[in-house]
Amino acid sequence: MVIFETERLIIRKFSIDDWKDLYEYLSDESVVKYEPYDVLSEEACRQEAKNRSENPAFLAVCLKESSKLIGNLYFEQQGPKEFLTWELGYVFNPAYQHKGYATESCREIIRYAFEHFKAHRIIAMCNPENSASWRLMERLQMRREGYFKKKAFFKRDEKGEPIWHDSYEYGLLAEEYHKK
Numbered sequence: 001m002v003i004f005e006t007e008r009l010i011i012r013k014f015s016i017d018d019w020k021d022l023y024e025y026l027s028d029e030s031v032v033k034y035e036p037y038d039v040l041s042e043e044a045c046r047q048e049a050k051n052r053s054e055n056p057a058f059l060a061v062c063l064k065e066s067s068k069l070i071g072n073l074y075f076e077q078q079g080p081k082e083f084l085t086w087e088l089g090y091v092f093n094p095a096y097q098h099k100g101y102a103t104e105s106c107r108e109i110i111r112y113a114f115e116h117f118k119a120h121r122i123i124a125m126c127n128p129e130n131s132a133s134w135r136l137m138e139r140l141q142m143r144r145e146g147y148f149k150k151k152a153f154f155k156r157d158e159k160g161e162p163i164w165h166d167s168y169e170y171g172l173l174a175e176e177y178h179k180k
């Protein structure tokens with residue numbers, strides 16, 4: 001089922017058959033470096049594709065010309081429903097990075113959220129070291145709203161101690177979006 005269509009992309013729900021394309025990038029250390037999980041095995045990607053096919057927060061981003069799945073978005077409402085706040089996340093296959101696909105797909109989701117969900121705020125977070133991520137947020141007109149010291153940890157060191165990392169939080173309000 002098609003959900004969104006942009007100039008070059010189809011953005012749709014995951015299906016269990018997506019595991020191979022998922023494995024292509026989730027098995028890559030450089031891709032999961034700032035994610036809350038480690039590289040995934042083939043078996044884990046089969047399970048992940050199944051989980052994502054049952055979770056509407058995950059969206060598969062595919063090339064229109066070949067249907068290849070090249071990355072994914074995460075888009076989920078946060079906090080009390082009436083706060084109308086959604087969090088955006090994204091992970092792309094390195095072979096398809098630096099081509100504007102992440103920007104193109106995120107723009108479409110943001111447009112949809114402000115126009116159809118009547119979102120009040122869209123937020124995104126990243127490790128400040130992850131400049132590709134915050135550059136993407138800034139291309140999307142998001143504003144840096146906060147710098148949180150040692151906000152979270154996703155991984156532990158060899159002694160089992162948490163590896164705390166700092167976090168940027170970015171936001172975009174409906175009024176800012178509509179003013180553009």
Ligand SMILES: CC(C)(COP(=O)(O)OP(=O)(O)OC[C@H]1O[C@@H](n2cnc3c(N)ncnc32)[C@H](O)[C@@H]1OP(=O)(O)O)[C@@H](O)C(=O)NCCC(=O)NCCS
Pocket residue numbers: 030031032034035090091092093096097098099100101102103104125126127130132133135136
């Ligand atoms: C974060 C991530 C999605 C950003 O992807 P990206 O490829 O840099 O973003 P885009 O696809 O929008 O590409 C934009 C870049 O391509 C360039 N580009 C090339 N052709 C383009 C085109 N036709 N249209 C727009 N931009 C284009 C832009 O100039 C820009 O480069 P710059 O960042 O050096 O200025 C990607 O780095 C990623 O998946 N990282 C691993 C997972 C991760 O860390 N996720 C975030 C966790 S918080």
